[in-house]
Amino acid sequence: xxxxxxxxxxxxxxxxxxxxxxxxxxxxxxxxxxxxxxxxxxxxxxxxxxxxxxxxxxxxxxxxxxxxxxxxxxxxxxxxxxxxxxxxxxxxxxxxxxxxxxxxxxxxxxxxxxxxxxxxxxxxxxxxxxxxxxxxxxxxxxxxxxxxxxxxxxxxxxxxxxxxxxxxxxxxxx
Amino acid sequence: xxxxxxxxxxxxxxxxxxxxxxxxxxxxxxxxxxxxxxxxxxxxxxxxxxxxxxxxxxxxxxxxxxxxxxxxxxxxxxxxxxxxxxxxxxxxxxxxxxxxxxxxxxxxxxxxxxxxxxxxxxxxxxxxxxxxxxxxxxxxxxxxxxxxxxxxxxxxxxxxxxxxxxxxxxxxxxxxxxxxxxxxxxxxxxxxxxxxxxxxxxxxxxxxxxxxxxxxxxxxxxxxxxxxxxxxxxxxxxxxxxxxxxxxxxxxxxxxxxxxxxxxxxxxxxxxxxxxxxxxxxxxxxxxxxxxxxxxxxxxxxxxxxxxxxxxxxxxxxxxxxxxxxxxxxxxxxxxxxxxxxxxxxxxxxxxxxxxxxxxxxxxxxxxxxxxxxxxxxxxxxxxxxxxxxxxxxxxxxxxxxxxxxxxxxxxxxxxxxxxxxxxxxxxxxxxxxxxxxxxxxxxxxxxxxxxxxxxxxxxxxxxxxxxxxxxxxxxxxxxxxxxxxxxxxxxxxxxxxxxxxxxxxxxxxxxxxxxxxxxxxxxxxxxxxxxxxxxxxxxxxxxxxxxxxxxxxxxxxxxxxxxxxxxxxxxxxxxxxxxxxxxxxxxxxxxxxxxxxxxxxxxxxxxxxxxxxxxxxxxxxxxxxxxxxxxxxxxxxxxxxxxxxxxxxxxxxxxxxxxxxx
Amino acid sequence: xxxxxxxxxxxxxxxxxxxxxxxxxxxxxxxxxxxxxxxxxxxxxxxxxxxxxxxxxxxxxxxxxxxxxxxxxxxxxxxxxxxxxxxxxxxxxxxxxxxxxxxxxxxxxxxxxxxxxxxxxxxxxxxxxxxxxxxxxxxxxxx
Numbered sequence: 001x002x003x004x005x006x007x008x009x010x011x012x013x014x015x016x017x018x019x020x021x022x023x024x025x026x027x028x029x030x031x032x033x034x035x036x037x038x039x040x041x042x043x044x045x046x047x048x049x050x051x052x053x054x055x056x057x058x059x060x061x062x063x064x065x066x067x068x069x070x071x072x073x074x075x076x077x078x079x080x081x082x083x084x085x086x087x088x089x090x091x092x093x094x095x096x097x098x099x100x101x102x103x104x105x106x107x108x109x110x111x112x113x114x115x116x117x118x119x120x121x122x123x124x125x126x127x128x129x130x131x132x133x134x135x136x137x138x139x140x141x142x143x144x145x146x147x148x149x150x151x152x153x154x155x156x157x158x159x160x161x162x163x164x165x166x167x168x169x170x171x172x173x174x
Numbered sequence: 175x176x177x178x179x180x181x182x183x184x185x186x187x188x189x190x191x192x193x194x195x196x197x198x199x200x201x202x203x204x205x206x207x208x209x210x211x212x213x214x215x216x217x218x219x220x221x222x223x224x225x226x227x228x229x230x231x232x233x234x235x236x237x238x239x240x241x242x243x244x245x246x247x248x249x250x251x252x253x254x255x256x257x258x259x260x261x262x263x264x265x266x267x268x269x270x271x272x273x274x275x276x277x278x279x280x281x282x283x284x285x286x287x288x289x290x291x292x293x294x295x296x297x298x299x300x301x302x303x304x305x306x307x308x309x310x311x312x313x314x315x316x317x318x319x320x321x322x323x324x325x326x327x328x329x330x331x332x333x334x335x336x337x338x339x340x341x342x343x344x345x346x347x348x349x350x351x352x353x354x355x356x357x358x359x360x361x362x363x364x365x366x367x368x369x370x371x372x373x374x375x376x377x378x379x380x381x382x383x384x385x386x387x388x389x390x391x392x393x394x395x396x397x398x399x400x401x402x403x404x405x406x407x408x409x410x411x412x413x414x415x416x417x418x419x420x421x422x423x424x425x426x427x428x429x430x431x432x433x434x435x436x437x438x439x440x441x442x443x444x445x446x447x448x449x450x451x452x453x454x455x456x457x458x459x460x461x462x463x464x465x466x467x468x469x470x471x472x473x474x475x476x477x478x479x480x481x482x483x484x485x486x487x488x489x490x491x492x493x494x495x496x497x498x499x500x501x502x503x504x505x506x507x508x509x510x511x512x513x514x515x516x517x518x519x520x521x522x523x524x525x526x527x528x529x530x531x532x533x534x535x536x537x538x539x540x541x542x543x544x545x546x547x548x549x550x551x552x553x554x555x556x557x558x559x560x561x562x563x564x565x566x567x568x569x570x571x572x573x574x575x576x577x578x579x580x581x582x583x584x585x586x587x588x589x590x591x592x593x594x595x596x597x598x599x600x601x602x603x604x605x606x607x608x609x610x611x612x613x614x615x616x617x618x619x620x621x622x623x624x625x626x627x628x629x630x631x632x633x634x635x636x637x638x639x640x641x642x643x644x645x646x647x648x649x650x651x652x653x654x655x656x657x658x659x660x661x662x663x664x665x666x667x668x669x670x671x672x673x674x675x676x677x678x679x680x681x682x683x684x685x686x687x688x689x690x691x692x693x694x695x696x697x698x699x700x701x702x703x704x705x706x707x708x709x710x711x712x713x714x715x716x717x718x719x720x721x722x723x724x725x726x727x728x729x730x731x732x733x734x735x736x737x738x739x740x741x742x743x744x745x746x747x748x749x750x751x752x753x754x755x756x757x758x759x760x761x762x763x764x765x766x767x768x769x770x771x772x773x774x775x776x777x778x779x780x781x782x783x784x785x786x787x788x789x790x791x792x793x794x795x796x797x798x799x800x801x802x803x804x805x806x807x808x809x810x811x812x813x814x815x816x817x818x819x820x821x822x823x824x825x826x827x828x829x830x831x832x833x834x835x836x837x
Numbered sequence: 838x839x840x841x842x843x844x845x846x847x848x849x850x851x852x853x854x855x856x857x858x859x860x861x862x863x864x865x866x867x868x869x870x871x872x873x874x875x876x877x878x879x880x881x882x883x884x885x886x887x888x889x890x891x892x893x894x895x896x897x898x899x900x901x902x903x904x905x906x907x908x909x910x911x912x913x914x915x916x917x918x919x920x921x922x923x924x925x926x927x928x929x930x931x932x933x934x935x936x937x938x939x940x941x942x943x944x945x946x947x948x949x950x951x952x953x954x955x956x957x958x959x960x961x962x963x964x965x966x967x968x969x970x971x972x973x974x975x976x977x978x979x980x
Contacts, residue, residue, distance in 0.1 A: 560866070
């Protein structure tokens with residue numbers, strides 16, 4: 001038995017390696033994927049009202065893919081995500097709507113955050129947690145990728161990396 | 175200088191010292207030059223200091239609320255009370271790996287102090303080299319993958335707060351430290367085993383290794399115990415062990431270490447079981463890494479989902495290296511360490527090997543049950559989990575066999591059995607029968623009665639051993655029995671300590687059988703002022719109120735309990751059942767109120783309350799017998815371990831350590 | 838080694854092996870979604886399973902007095918009614934949220950013994966449900 005130790009070690013290694021690749025924490029929430037995105041409309045934060053009006057949200061007649069990003073000023077990954085989103089917003093703003101939804105936060109802190117990162121993509125303020133009911137998100141940051149027809153293509157729990165964001169954008173613009 | 179900068183520099187310094195230490199000690203090994211060993215000793219001191227500085231800076235950053243340090247921003251908060259801040263370093267992944275690495279440097283340093291004493295210069299390079307290599311792994315992991323000193327460019331005004339589960343009970347503050355002291359402690363026996371196999375000196379390592387293993391074993395036991403206690407007092411389901419992968423991860427190394435402690439004795443005495451010892455030690459250390467891998471990689475579903483991430487893959491690499499190294503070395507030397515003599519089963523050696531095999535089997539079964547869902551999914555694609563019933567079903571017969579052997583083993587003489595022994599075993603078996611019958615007369619279930627019998631049987635074994643020893647000594651020296659007992663207990667610490675530990679284990683088994691069999695759970699919604707009579711208690715809900723506390727917010731539902739019959743004896747009092755709301759957690763945490771008594775243990779949990787009008791509250795009560803004694807058993811085991819390890823004892827035993835084959 | 842010990846050892850090992858392998862087979866708890874259940878409904882009758890999905894909107898019904906909780910678990914395609922009694926729902930539990938219930942199918946209803954809210958600790962959970970301020974206000978208004 002002991003003589004075959006390389007086999008045992010390799011077997012264990014193979015099994016665990018496979019196990020690590022397989023795990024997918026948001027398996028259950030994939031229910032929303034492939035279904036029409038729930039519509040909503042929420043008050044915009046002050047800096048964006050001049051450009052976009054007083055309310056904004058998702059509706060099926062947008063005719064444009066949407067990248068819905070749920071964030072809060074107290075969340076650390078959101079701090080690293082913000083400049084990235086801003087950069088891609090600048091690059092894609094004609095073709096994709098970047099829409100932020102501020103949750104579990106105070107308006108003052110959210111405004112400070114926006115100013116800090118000079119965010120130009122619009123963010124709405126969700127005071128009552130409506131988005132939680134509609135989309136069933138469970139943490140911040142969380143990003144929903146909605147295609148031109150209003151179907152949810154993907155949901156990304158946690159921080160987006162640049163490569164992941166590029167991947168989603170490519171998928172949604174195909 | 176900011177704490178973040180200092181900590182980061184110290185961390186890199188610790189990594190560099192560890193790498194240099196490894197290189198230098200390898201030179202010592204290959205060039206056979208003593209001077210390199212001496213410099214490696216000094217380098218291990220430097221690595222320890224760097225580790226301390228790094229850990230100290232993290233604590234400092236937490237204390238001064240420096241949220242430009244990523245770990246502090248993610249895992250601490252201004253609001254935290256001082257004691258929470260002090261334990262925050264091991265509240266999340268990065269910090270706990272830092273603590274792990276720090277403890278590793280401390281153990282390496284301690285081992286370096288043994289060089290030239292018990293650790294001769296031939297074996298020292300390999301032993302220290304193994305430890306330095308482990309240290310390099312951990313510091314590299316911290317520096318490159320899980321760095322707590324990441325810079326947050328725009329520090330938030332407050333951090334995200336510490337895991338509320340950790341803040342809810344002081345036990346959680348000590349549990350991880352004990353766990354790490356135990357886990358890391360097992361790296362030393364592994365290093366000694368490697369040294370012995372490389373230098374082909376298969377006997378000399380065993381005494382000191384047993385000592386180190388017992389130290390690690392003691393910490394592991396304390397860690398498992400505090401974890402159990404914590405989950406009993408916090409998680410609110412009335413149990414203390416759920417066979418969750420995370421719990422199993424702590425049990426597996428403990429079982430292998432226990433197995434080694436038993437077979438190691440035989441090798442120390444007559445040189446048998448060398449390959450078993452090398453095997454158990456390798457597996458014990460590999461199991462600590464396996465446990466960390468399990469909890470940190472997300473491979474197995476667990477209720478205690480820890481933050482997983484890239485560290486999982488690194489732990490897998492580390493685990494496979496440990497296994498490959500340990501098993502590879504063992505298979506290389508296996509022909510040289512074949513046991514010369516044959517083992518008689520009806521002797522102490524036989525019983526010890528049998529016991530160790532049981533521990534090994536148990537560990538193997540726990541591993542199998544833990545990874546079985548993965549195997550099933552790999553082959554059939556179905557997602558499954560293994561329920562606690564499987565583990566209970568297997569651990570009951572194994573436990574019974576262990577308790578049986580635990581009584582017999584120490585009573586059997588080395589090598590063979592004699593007439594006196596037969597008489598002793600008869601007495602023990604009678605105790606077993608009486609105990610079981612007594613349980614049946616009381617109307618207990620057969621399982622619990624049997625455990626009572628086994629408790630009596632083990633008690634009888636210990637009594638026989640101690641009393642016969644005392645009688646012999648007092649009659650041959652003509653001294654009173656009390657003095658003989660005292661002299662024996664202080665000169666044979668290992669033997670008496672093991673009696674104490676065995677007694678603790680038997681008591682623990684008894685309480686586990688009782689509490690698992692006779693737990694009662696009830697739940698009911700009460701209006702304010704309403705009373706509820708159940709389980710010999712009369713419970714009245716006094717009010718439903720709320721209170722703001724420094725780092726949390728609490729809903730309180732005080733209740734008044736009066737005992738009205740024997741079952742409820744000891745439950746009287748007014749208790750504050752509460753739900754704690756932490757800002758960083760969306761679910762409230764129930765803190766059960768636990769009232770221990772000599773027999774039943776009463777457990778009150780606030781489940782839900784009227785959020786609209788504060789008129790009612792839903793309470794859960796759990797009544798469990800003998801849980802208090804489970805914790806008492808834990809203290810007895812700890813006492814027994816300390817009794818063996820107490821410095822005076824080591825001196826006495828070191829004489830025995832000189833290889834005296836045929837002693 | 839004497840033959841009688843060999844036999845005794847083989848017996849013990851055999852019994853253990855039987856116990857372990859049998860136990861592994863019997864105590865497998867399958868983790869399924871409502872769709873998977875309807876594909877092989879017979880197979881999952883009367884055995885312990887874990888059912889995962891979302892709590893269907895508008896299906897949640899909980900009575901704090903009797904502690905009976907009813908809801909429908911859905912995976913978007915199929916729906917299973919779930920009954921759980923004697924325990925209160927965890928606070929993170931709610932409509933349109935992921936849930937895992939452990940229990941048995943009794944006919945078409947799933948009787949849950951254990952209810953786990955599916956959530957991840959890998960990143961910050963939202964401060965959902967009631968905030969402390971809200972709870973305090975509610976209680977203060979009542980008293």
